[in-house]
Amino acid sequence: MNHENPWLAMVRADPGHSRRYVERFRGLARDGVDLDGEARLVDAMAPRHARILDAGCGPGRVGGRLHRLGHEVVGVDLDPVLVDAACADHPGPRWIVDDLARLDLGRHGIDEPFDVIVAAGNVMAFLAPGSRRTVLARLRDHLAPTGRLVVGFGAGRGYAFEEFFADAAVAGLVVDVKLATWDLRPFGPDADFLVAVLSARPPDAGASGSSPAPTR
Numbered sequence: 182m183n184h185e186n187p188w189l190a191m192v193r194a195d196p197g198h199s200r201r202y203v204e205r206f207r208g209l210a211r212d213g214v215d216l217d218g219e220a221r222l223v224d225a226m227a228p229r230h231a232r233i234l235d236a237g238c239g240p241g242r243v244g245g246r247l248h249r250l251g252h253e254v255v256g257v258d259l260d261p262v263l264v265d266a267a268c269a270d271h272p273g274p275r276w277i278v279d280d281l282a283r284l285d286l287g288r289h290g291i292d293e294p295f296d297v298i299v300a301a302g303n304v305m306a307f308l309a310p311g312s313r314r315t316v317l318a319r320l321r322d323h324l325a326p327t328g329r330l331v332v333g334f335g336a337g338r339g340y341a342f343e344e345f346f347a348d349a350a351v352a353g354l355v356v357d358v359k360l361a362t363w364d365l366r367p368f369g370p371d372a373d374f375l376v377a378v379l380s381a382r383p384p385d386a387g388a389s390g391s392s393p394a395p396t397r
Contacts, residue, residue, distance in 0.1 A: 184339045185305075186259070186307070186308065186309045186312075187307050187308075187309070188260065189259070189260075189324060190231070190261070190309045192260065192288060192358070197341045199260050199262035200262060202239070202240070202263070202312070203225050203251075203262065203263065203266040204275050206239075206240055206242060207240075207266075207357040209330055210242075213314070216242055216246075217246050217254045218362075218363040218364060219242065219243045219299065219301040219302075219331075219333065220243050220246035220247050220250070221363070222331070222363050222364075222365070222376070223243070223247060223297055223299050223304070223331055224250050224252070224256050226248060226297065226329065226360070226378070227247075227252060227296055227297045228296060228329075228375070228377070229336075230251055230253065230257055231250070231252050231253070231295075231296040231297055232251060232253045232255075232293060232296050232322060232325075233247050233253065233255075233295060233296065233297045233298070233299065234254075234255050234256075234257065234286075234292070234295040234298040234299070234320075235247070235254060235255070235256040235257070235274070235299055235301075236257055236281055236284075236298055236299065236300040236304060236320055237258055237281060237300050237301075237302065237304030238256030238257060238258045238263070238264070238267055238276065239258055239260075239263045239267070239302055240266035240267050240270060240271075240376050241256055241263075241266065241267025241268075241270055241271035241276060242271075242302075243255040243299060243301050243302070244267070244271065244299075245267065245271025245273070247272065247274075247299075248271065248273040248274045249273075250373065251355065252321075253260050254273070254274035254275070255274060255275045255276075255277065255286065255291060255295075256274050256277065257276075257277045257278075257279045257284065257286075258276075258277075258278065258279075259278065259280045259281070260278075260280045264276045264278045272286075275291075277289055277328070280307070281304075281312075281316045281320070282308070282312040282315050282316050282321065282325065283319075284316070284319040284320070285319075288347075290357055291394070293323055294323055294325040294326075294328060295323055295324060295325060295328055295333065296325055296327075296328050296329075297328060297329055297351050298320050298323060298324060298328065298329075298330045298332075298349055299330075299331045299332075300330070300331070300332045300333070301332075301333050301335075302326070302333075303333075303334045303335055303338060304332045304334065305332055305384065306334045306338035306339060306340045306344065308340075310339070310340075310362070311362075313340070313345075313348050314348045314351050314352050315352075316351035316352060317330075317348055317349055317354060317355075320353040321353050321354055321381050322382050326381070327380075327390075328380070328381070329357070329379065329380050330354065330379045330380070331373070331376065331377070331378050331379075332345075332376070332377045332379065333363060333374070333375065333376040333377075334344070334374070334375060335371070335373060335375075336372070336373045336374065337373045339363075339370055342372075342375050345375070345377070347376075349379055350382075353381060353382050354379040354380065354382060355379060355381070355382045356377050356378070357378045357379060357380055358378035359375065359376075359377055360377075360378075361373075361374055361375070361376070361377075362374060362376065363376055365388045
């Protein structure tokens with residue numbers, strides 16, 4: 182089973198990769214490029230002053246905008262260069278270096294669950310294939326009872342959409358909405374991007390009624 186994280190593999194091969202990534206998005210922001218599509222969707226579905234987890238937050242683009250819209254944001258990423266950039270560019274949220282595959286925010290003194298968890302920027306495609314179900318289960322465990330998980334990633338990145346749906350089901354999640362873009366275009370068989378809104382499956386749901394296995 183492959184437990185290699187593709188992002189960390191890229192950083193090991195090219196130590197300047199993370200800094201160039203940060204500067205790329207800083208440049209886009211300076212040029213006035215619209216970088217807020219994901220945050221607009223999450224803000225629209227969240228209650229006011231919601232608790233939001235930006236899972237795989239990178240340099241803080243999505244979580245930073247959600248904080249400025251009035252939400253209480255925690256961001257997590259395993260790349261300390263990206264988290265340092267988030268702290269510098271988007272003060273206000275709590276930015277944490279941690280691995281989503283081992284996520285337990287209680288270790289950081291954060292015990293209250295989240296109204297919304299967002300994993301944008303192809304986060305799911307950058308997970309080690311062997312950790313995907315584990316990550317989905319850990320995100321589910323951090324949701325409030327009525328909370329929702331929003332995931333967005335593109336096709337052709339080594340994680341087929343149907344495989345994602347199967348992994349989500351095993352991890353105890355139900356797909357409530359499928360979209361092809363962050364601006365609400367419908368999902369279809371030819372979609373090259375997926376935005377999925379998921380919620381935790383009730384404990385007694387499913388054919389067996391047993392708890393889903395968190396790992397492959």
